[in-house]
Amino acid sequence: MTKYALLIFKNLLRSKRRTILTIISIAVSLFIFALLVSLPTFVNQVLADTSSSVRISCHTKMGWDYPLPEAYRVKVAATPHVVAVATAVFFGGIYHEASDQFPSIATDPETFADVFSDWGLSGVDQFKKIKTACLVAQGTMRRFNLHVGQQIQIRGTLFPVNLTLNIVGTVANAPSQDFLIFRSDYFEEAVGNPHIVDIFWVKVDDSRNLPQVAAALDRQFANSSSETRSESEAAFVGSIFARVGIFLKVAELIGLVVVVAIGLVAANTAAMSIRERRGEIAVMRSMGFPSRVIFLLLIAESLAIALIGGALGCSAAFGLLKVFSLNADILGPIVMLRIPPVVLGEAMVVAMLIGLLSACIPAYSASRRNIVETLRMID
Amino acid sequence: MLRPWSLENMKPTDDITKEELSAVTLSHVTRTYKRDEFDVRALDNISLSIPAKRFVAIMGPSGSGKTTLLNLVAGIDHATSGRVAVGGEEISTMNEREISAWRARHIGLVFQFYNLIPVLTAFENVELPLLLTNLNKSERKTHVEAALKAVGLADRMGHYPRQLSGGQEQRVAIARAIVTDPTIIVADEPTGDLDAKSAEEILNLLTELNQQFHKTIVMVTHDPRSERFVQIVYRLDKGIFVGAEQGGRYVEPVASLQPQE
Numbered sequence: 001m002t003k004y005a006l007l008i009f010k011n012l013l014r015s016k017r018r019t020i021l022t023i024i025s026i027a028v029s030l031f032i033f034a035l036l037v038s039l040p041t042f043v044n045q046v047l048a049d050t051s052s053s054v055r056i057s058c059h060t061k062m063g064w065d066y067p068l069p070e071a072y073r074v075k076v077a078a079t080p081h082v083v084a085v086a087t088a089v090f091f092g093g094i095y096h097e098a099s100d101q102f103p104s105i106a107t108d109p110e111t112f113a114d115v116f117s118d119w120g121l122s123g124v125d126q127f128k129k130i131k132t133a134c135l136v137a138q139g140t141m142r143r144f145n146l147h148v149g150q151q152i153q154i155r156g157t158l159f160p161v162n163l164t165l166n167i168v169g170t171v172a173n174a175p176s177q178d179f180l181i182f183r184s185d186y187f188e189e190a191v192g193n194p195h196i197v198d199i200f201w202v203k204v205d206d207s208r209n210l211p212q213v214a215a216a217l218d219r220q221f222a223n224s225s226s227e228t229r230s231e232s233e234a235a236f237v238g239s240i241f242a243r244v245g246i247f248l249k250v251a252e253l254i255g256l257v258v259v260v261a262i263g264l265v266a267a268n269t270a271a272m273s274i275r276e277r278r279g280e281i282a283v284m285r286s287m288g289f290p291s292r293v294i295f296l297l298l299i300a301e302s303l304a305i306a307l308i309g310g311a312l313g314c315s316a317a318f319g320l321l322k323v324f325s326l327n328a329d330i331l332g333p334i335v336m337l338r339i340p341p342v343v344l345g346e347a348m349v350v351a352m353l354i355g356l357l358s359a360c361i362p363a364y365s366a367s368r369r370n371i372v373e374t375l376r377m378i379d
Numbered sequence: 380m381l382r383p384w385s386l387e388n389m390k391p392t393d394d395i396t397k398e399e400l401s402a403v404t405l406s407h408v409t410r411t412y413k414r415d416e417f418d419v420r421a422l423d424n425i426s427l428s429i430p431a432k433r434f435v436a437i438m439g440p441s442g443s444g445k446t447t448l449l450n451l452v453a454g455i456d457h458a459t460s461g462r463v464a465v466g467g468e469e470i471s472t473m474n475e476r477e478i479s480a481w482r483a484r485h486i487g488l489v490f491q492f493y494n495l496i497p498v499l500t501a502f503e504n505v506e507l508p509l510l511l512t513n514l515n516k517s518e519r520k521t522h523v524e525a526a527l528k529a530v531g532l533a534d535r536m537g538h539y540p541r542q543l544s545g546g547q548e549q550r551v552a553i554a555r556a557i558v559t560d561p562t563i564i565v566a567d568e569p570t571g572d573l574d575a576k577s578a579e580e581i582l583n584l585l586t587e588l589n590q591q592f593h594k595t596i597v598m599v600t601h602d603p604r605s606e607r608f609v610q611i612v613y614r615l616d617k618g619i620f621v622g623a624e625q626g627g628r629y630v631e632p633v634a635s636l637q638p639q640e
Binding site for chain 2: 013280285287289
């Protein structure tokens with residue numbers, strides 16, 4: 001097939017404008033496809049990553065938007081198989097402009113590092129010593145050009161107070177790269193000791209004990225004024241994503257619709273291009289080019305256009321998210337969108353299918369058209 | 380398998396083997412087309428024989444079946460009934476794959492409107508039929524250069540068809556037809572789209588290919604001026620073979636021009 005490469009290449013350049021426009025349209029569709037299909041795929045990956053976690057999220061039955069009494073902590077910590085407990089209260093908060101928002105969470109300085117030991121924390125000692133200390137995820141550090149030792153102010157949104165915080169360390173390996181944690185004692189003092197907790201994060205000694213610990217926790221607080229719902233970290237993350245489940249499905253559907261639409265456009269373009277060359281194809285066949293070779297040459301042209309378009313679209317999607325580190329705020333604090341390699345692979349397979357299917361019928365028909373009839377027509 | 384060749388190395392020879400006596404043999408060939416609900420009989424029970432290594436013309440008025448006959452000889456059309464044999468091979472029974480391979484090996488086609496691929500240079504156009512062979516790149520180059528040199532276009536190899544005159548384009552088409560060293564060159568109105576001077580040049584070139592290299596050339600033409608270049612003229616009218624003339628002399632019926640039953 002290499003000896004036909006020049007012929008394929010020259011035919012691609014036959015109508016440069018049409019080839020370029022087709023490549024661009026396929027690139028744009030694959031760009032959209034890669035972005036939209038990344039959302040659910042990335043969610044599934046995050047869920048898979050958290051499946052081995054030994055943490056339990058204990059929050060009210062009504063959902064983690066409603067607080068629990070801080071007093072539950074003692075009972076939670078005393079439950080068999082519980083290794084450590086860290087509280088979490090969502091403070092919200094705005095840094096500078098209204099658009100400069102990221103999750104700010106108040107937590108236990110003493111136990112946070114024990115519960116989240118896999119998150120790559122730095123500055124933990126300072127965090128334990130300084131009341132106004134905070135740890136910032138590395139994505140947020142980059143986003144606002146922050147550095148350790150810097151003092152920042154957070155304006156309250158859920159609570160009507162402003163906090164002055166000192167960055168003492170970072171969080172490197174959390175599933176989300178855009179959040180800030182600060183000390184719960186500072187929070188209590190600032191907002192007037194409400195003694196509330198949104199979530200008790202409970203670390204269990206073994207993942208096999210997760211179900212029984214979760215059940216024990218909920219049993220303890222059954223029939224109380226604030227009944228709890230305890231679930232594994234994977235289930236908790238899943239419940240967050242369930243809130244945007246419809247959006248993810250719609251995104252996936254839009255991605256597919258775009259690809260099908262562009263596939264039809266590519267098919268029309270391929271049909272036009274092949275129709276224009278019926279005479280040349282007839283001449284080549286009269287020279288002895290078998291129908292099979294003609295068919296493969298036409299398919300190869302279409303495939304080349306589709307794969308170039310696919311590669312451009314995937315590179316653009318990957319590069320855009322890489323360079324600008326776009327955060328998927330819509331998905332909450334746990335994830336930051338990036339395109340998984342599997343989606344890039346899927347997008348290239350889709351590009352290949354566009355190339356194959358769009359040219360298949362016109363190429364087959366052109367490669368088998370009656371030579372004499374075609375020559376008579378062009379004469 | 381293509382025979383390696385070079386026009387410079389080809390030696391004229393008068394040794395015509397028995398097989399080569401008849402380059403083309405048509406026996407009781409009929410070709411009927413369907414046009415809407417009508418059957419059109421383009422060729423009606425034609426039997427004729429074209430000797431090898433001759434430059435012959437098929438002439439007749441429009442609609443006489445000249446091009447149909449040429450298409451059958453070139454293997455790009457099938458007879459409705461009867462037998463067509465070229466170079467000793469019966470082609471009317473070949474399937475699509477066999478006939479494609481046969482055309483690549485034995486037929487060089489020249490069209491009225493040249494039919495060069497516009498995005499390819501003269502060199503690349505001539506190289507096209509060689510892509511079907513096992514020749515490597517440098518061997519293909521040698522063949523293409525020899526063919527273009529033979530038609531007097533060695534200095535136009537890098538030119539695209541749009542950069543050539545009509546006569547030059549037809550020369551490239553002839554180079555494309557001869558580059559595989561085919562058994563027969565079939566030309567459908569090769570001078571039909573050319574001015575008188577270019578037409579004469581093309582006819583001289585075909586004559587030279589026939590006389591120097593003993594190529595069998597079967598040409599369909601309307602042009603009465605072509606008659607003085609060819610050795611035999613076959614005349615058709617309304618799909619019927621009405622006779623042949625050799626050297627301006629009516630020779631039909633002549634045993635040598637009739638197929639051996």
